[in-house]
Amino acid sequence: MVNIRDKAFLISGSNFSQRQQALKSIKKRILKEKSAAFSVLTLYSKELTPKDLGDKLFTASFTDKKIVIFKNFENLPSAARKFIFDNLKKILINNYVIFETAKDNYQLQGNKKFFSDSLFSFVLKRAASFRVSPVKKDLSIEDFIASLRKNDLAQSLYVLESLFENTARIKILAPQVIGILVKKLSYIKDPSKKEDYFKHLWQADRAIKEKGQDARLTVETLLVKLLGPQ
Helix, strand or coil: CCCHHHHEEEEECCCHHHHHHHHHHHHHHHHHHCCCCCEEEEEEHHHCCHHHHHHHHCCHHHHCCEEEEEECHHHCCHHHHHHHHHHHHHHHHHEEEEEEECCCHHHHHCCHHHHHCHHHHHHHHHCEEEECCCCCCCCCHHHHHHHHHCCCHHHHHHHHHHHHCCHHHHHHHHHHHHHHHHHHHCCCCCHHHHHHHHHHHHHHHHHHHCCCCCHHHHHHHHHHHHHCCC
16 A cells, blocks of 8 residues: 655745755655665656656556656646546556645645645645745846856756746746857857757747747756756
């Protein structure tokens, strides 16, 4: 029998750095308790479909043990929420699931949508909860540029998340960030690497301006592609 609190976790709070520490703590606990190797699967919730989830969780690699992280899980579409809830016991047999959100626990508890939805209500009531303290410092675009100079992906994402909390700046922030990345990457000497990076930049810019995709998600995903492990 699956013990839900040993296999499902909720990390909530606006402090990105502390959420990363909570993630590391959970991963360390899992890997310490189990001798088998685990792969880590990070899923960005907003655009997930049941087909995406089925392909990633129940394909030939289903027997592989995974730590599955749902980023910004409050943005899961209704069809994806239903799929996860209906299959949660099956998912948890071989896998650990971490639901992560920048919302604090008070915001979640006060949101009627969460308690009227089967998955959200289940996560709030049954998952092991890690609540982090709020961000204390007002960050600026200069802090983002400084993190890029250090090639510090975690800090860059942390600063971006804080900047995007200022909803009045969202429309100008995404193009501004892409412009900063263009300037940084223009100094790369390797032609093939430079071409690949600029393809990602062009695709992100087009996704925001022409396709109307979520600017925050697009920019954060772009940053991971550019600064993450190659």
